[in-house]
Amino acid sequence: MPRSVNSVASRARRKRVLKQAKGYFGRRKNVWTVAKNAVEKAMAYSYRDRKQKKRNFRALWIMRINAGARLHGMSYSQFMGKVKAAGIELNRKVLADLAMNHPEAFAAIINKVK
Numbered sequence: 275m276p277r278s279v280n281s282v283a284s285r286a287r288r289k290r291v292l293k294q295a296k297g298y299f300g301r302r303k304n305v306w307t308v309a310k311n312a313v314e315k316a317m318a319y320s321y322r323d324r325k326q327k328k329r330n331f332r333a334l335w336i337m338r339i340n341a342g343a344r345l346h347g348m349s350y351s352q353f354m355g356k357v358k359a360a361g362i363e364l365n366r367k368v369l370a371d372l373a374m375n376h377p378e379a380f381a382a383i384i385n386k387v388k
Contacts, residue, residue, distance in 0.1 A: 342370075360387045
């Protein structure tokens with residue numbers, strides 16, 4: 275019995291990977307083995323960085339809240355401790371937005387927790 279090779283599926287798989295490698299530089303965009311490695315690496319990076327993006331944004335929000343709190347003579351940790359004690363249910367994303375874009379509203383929160 276002759277060997278059966280599913281070349282339709284193989285070609286479709288290669289075509290899909292080469293399509294994902296569109297826009298890459300040099301042989302990474304059109305040579306199968308190089309493109310396959312480049313796409314696998316890119317997928318690993320994208321998976322990792324979806325998690326890192328959350329960490330980076332949290333760090334950014336903390337920096338913005340800290341800057342806003344220090345304008346009113348309070349550190350970030352003191353401010354967050356007093357916010358929790360006062361029962362204010364605003365997350366860091368909202369507090370950072372207030373500190374950056376609505377300083378009067380942020381000042382009202384500071385005065386409430388003091």
